[in-house]
Amino acid sequence: MIDRQEHVLTMPHAEIEAVQLEGIKRTLIACYENIPFYKKSFDEAGFDPYAVSSLSNMERAPFTTKQDLRDHAPYGMFARPLSEVAEIHMSSGTTGVATVGGYTQHDIKIWSDCFARSMIYAGATESDVAHICYGYGLFTGGLGAHYGSMAAGCTVIPISAGQTERQIRVLREMGSTILCCTPSYAMHIADTALEMGLDPAKDFHLRAGIHGAEPFSDNFRSELEAKFGYKVLDIYGLTETMGPGVAGECWEQSGLHLAEDHFYAEIIDPETGRVLPDGEWGELVLTSVDRQACPVVRYRTRDITRIIPGVCACGRTHRRIDRLHGRTDDMLVIRGVNVFPSQIEDVMKTFPQVSSWYQIELTNERHLDEVTLKVEIDPEFDFDEISALEGVQRQIASHLKRDLSVKIDVRIVEPKSLPRSEGKAKRVIDLRKGVFND
C-alpha cells in the first residue's frame, strides 16, 4: 500500500504548528540531556529547554553551525547510542574531518517519506521507473532518492553516477520515467545523447526530473526541460539536517514545499541573527522536529532564501521556500560536492613550492563544472626543472582529489602585478552560467 501522505500534506497550518511544537519540545530535551554541546550551549545562552511553550520561544535558542558539527565529529552530536543507529552518512570535510550524520530506523523512515514527497509532487505511481544517478555511498543523494522513490511505489534503478553512455543505454532500453541526479549531470547526459545523434526528448521516456544538490538558475532549468521534454522539480536538502527532501518543488514550480512536520524553518538576518518575516530574503535556519539520532537546533544552513507568502495553487499547506539565491559564506558547489576555499588552502599549505596566493576559476562550458586552481611558485623554490614544476601541479591536484573528492586542474601561473594587500583578495572567479542568476 503506497502512502501518498495526502492527509499530512494538506493539514491546516495550525495543526502543522502543533506538531512542530510538540516535536521541538522533545528535540530540545533530547539534545539537552544527551548531547554535551547542547547542554553547554543552552546553559551559556540562558535558554531553558523545558520552558518552551510556543514556537516563537525558539528565537531565544542559540544557533548551531557547521563548525560545531565538525568540532564534535564523529559521534559527539548524536542523541542516541550507536546501537540504535541504523545508518551513517557524511559530508566531505577538511583534512579528513567530515560532518557525520546518523539515522535510526525511524529517521530513515522520515527521510524516505520526505524524499517521496518530491515523487508524489511529480505524480509518481507504481508505473514509474526511477532512474537514480545521484552517487550512492556516504553522500546522502543516492540513498535518499532510493528510499524515497521506493516509498513512492516506483521501480528503482540504482545506477548511481558516472558512465554516461551506459546511463543513456539504460534510459532508452529500460524505460526510466523519472530522472534523479544533479542538474549539471542531467545536462551532461542530454548533451552526450545529442552528440551521439539521439534526441533526449524522443529517444528517452522521461516525464520528470528531480534535481538538486547544487543550485541552478531558471534558464538552466528551461534548457533542461527543452532538451528532455520533461518537467524539472527542484529538491533541497543538506546532510547536516537529513539529506535531500527538506523541501521540494511541486508541479506548480512556484517554490519548494518544506516538510514542515519534520523541520521547523526560520529565516534570519545573517549579520544580526534576527528572525525575518515571511517574504524577506535571509539565511535558512532549521530545527529538527522529530529526528532521533542527530537532532539539530537552529542549524544555520548558510543558504539564502525566503518563505514565499501565501498558499500554493497545488493546495498543499506546507509553506514554501524560494529557489536558492546564494550563500552567506564562501562555500562552492562543484559537481554536487560542497567545497570550501579553506579546504583548498589547507592542501596548498602542505606544498612549500607554492606561495600562499591562489585563485580558483570555475567554468561550465560543457555544462559540467570545471575548476582550475591557479598557484604561484614560491620565490625560494628552485624552478629550473620542468619535471619538478609539472610534478607539483600533479601532486597538488592528486591531494585535492583525495581530500575534497573533486577533480581540480592545477596550473602554475606568473605572479600578478596587482598589489596583494589591498582589501580582501578575490579568490574565486566564478564564470559559470546557469548557477544562480542569468
Added chain:
Amino acid sequence: MIKQVTVFMENVEGRLALVCRTLAQAGINMHALTIADTQDFGVVRIIVDDPNRALDALTQENFRAQLVDVAAFSIPNRPGGLADLLDALAEAKLNIEYGYCFQTKGESAVDVLKIKGENVARALETLALAGYTTLELSDIVA
C-alpha cells in the same frame, strides 16, 4: 660555473617578447636563449652579460626569475665535439639535467650543462681529467 637566468612564463602570447624587451631596456645583452615548454608554461634560460642586473630588471617587471649555476665548457667545433664530452660523463656514470651549445666561431664552441648539485664536483673533475676547459662568464661575453 656561470650564472644563467631562468624565467618562468605562462604560455600566453607576448611574454617572451616582454622578457626580451625588459632586458633590452635595462641595456642587457643576451648571448644564448633556450626555452623548455609545456602546455601551460615555459621556462626560458638565458646567458646574459650581467646576470644580477638582469635578475633585478625582470623581478621589477613581476617575472618569476632566478639565477642558476650552470657549467660552461669549451668544446672543439667539429662533428663529435659535444658527443665526446657527453661520452666522458656517461662513462663516469654522471647524468645531466639539460644542456645547450652556442657561439660556434672558428675552432671552438661553448657548451653549457646543468648538472645536479650533488654531481657537480665529480663532473667537473671528470671533465678536467678528460682535458676540457671550464669557462667563466667573462670568457663568454667578452
